Amino acid sequence: MNKKKLAVLVSGSGSNLGALIQAVNGGVIKNAGISLVISSRQDAYALIRAEKAGIPALCIRQDEHILEKLGKFEIDAVLLAGYMKIVTAPILEAYKDRILNIHPSLLPEFGGKGMYGMRVHEEVIKAGAPVSGCTVHIVTENVDAGPILGQATVPVLPGDTPDSLAVRVLKEEHILYPRIVGEFVDSFLLNNDQTLSSWKSRL
Ligand code: GRF
DSSP: OEEEEEEEEESSOHHHHHHHHHHHHHHHSSEEEEEEEEOOTTOOOOHHHHTTTTEEEEEEEOHHHHHHHHHHTTTEEEEEEEEOOOOHHHHHHHTTEEEEEHHHHHHHOOOOOOOOOOHHHHHHHTEEEEEEEEEEEEOOOSTTTOOOEEEEEEEEEOOOOHHHHHHHHHHHHHHHHHHHHHHIIIIIITTTTOHHHHHHHTO
């Protein structure tokens, strides 16, 4: 059976990209491969990770151009991993229900416009939340508000700083994202007649 083709959109260090590459190589993601990495920033270390893994890596900022490349590489689904730009309509329409994102909080808490990176952990600590975590969700036109596919929780410990909390959450991201992507490929992408809502019923 032909493996599904994934593209990963990045902007920064690419630690989630690294975890996804390991998951493909290690069999956690069995029926898909990463065919393309696109970064919004030329200086993203994620591009180095892609090149080291032998994956085509491009720096593109315009969504129309990104969409053209996704078509050229026959991409089946798009994974945002530390991607700092908002995905606009041309890509959302072409890949409806087939764009995933990982967010470093337990959505719907601490999500939405402007809530990304360290700002999320700062707000969690400021709010005195006893737990935090990460969320994998479908990307829609409403930032961080698409259907949730999976979450992992971590405790917020006394004396935690945004940095110490970020490290604990990121560790869980690297486990959760590959697991959910593997399930998404096996039980949704491979069943073309499947609708997201029928698949989501498994949640
Ligand atoms: C992580 O906190 C992730 O949750 C968010 O972007 C940050 C950096 O991710 N989406 P990465 O190391 O570039 O994968």
